[in-house]
Amino acid sequence: MGYEHPSRESIKTILQNASTIAVVGLSGSPERTSYMVAQAMQAKGYRIVPVNPNVETVLGEQSYATLRDIPFKIDVVNVFRRSQHAVHIAKQAVEIGAGTLWxxxxxxxxxxxxxxxxxxxxxxxDRCIKVEDAILLTEGKPKL
Incomplete structure (x- = not known):
């Protein structure tokens, strides 16, 4: 059948209901897009969970080597890795019971x-979570 983008309303609901976002490939370098996006999402009220075996902490949060290493529930797995890594990450996202693969x-x-x-x-x-959040949650993130 092939992939179809969720409706804007569905994406809005995902963002409204999310509190923890695991960012796979989150860089510790403030110049990188992954860092800037994660920092903006953290400022909006989301808990950012770095997933990168090469850093210890990012944005004041402990980094984990893999999704499997995270000891708590993840609502959204946000992927900043090359497309060829997406299948492996999707498998892990399913294993940990995440709500959304982004x-x-x-x-x-x-x-x-x-x-x-x-x-x-x-x-x-193929959507930027920061852009979608800015467009769909103009009033800010609701408190959960």
């Missing part, structure tokens, strides 16, 4: 989207 702008994988959807996750692909 592949950032430019990250495309029909197979990852299919695996995540079959595993019960919502899927957003």
């Amino acid at each position: 592949l950032q702008l430019g990250v495309l994988s029909e197979k990852a989207a299919e695996l995540a959807a079959e595993g019960g996750l919502q899927v957003v692909m």
Whole structure:
């Protein structure tokens, strides 16, 4: 069948209901897009959970080597890795019971989207979470 973007209302609901976002590939460098996006989302009230085996902490949060290492519930897995890594990340997202697999702008994988959807996750692909949040939650993030 192929991937179809969720409706704007569905994306808004994902963001409204999310409190923890695991950012796979989050860089510790403030010049990197992943850092800037995560920092903006953290400022909006989301808990950012770095997933990067090469850093200890980012934005004041402990970094984890893999999604499997995170000892608490993750609402959204936001992927800042190359598309060829998306299937492996989707499998882990399903394993940990995340609510949504979000592949950032430019990250495309029909197979990852299919695996995540079959595993019960919502899927957003080739969209920037920061941009969607700014457009859809203009009043800010509701308190959960």
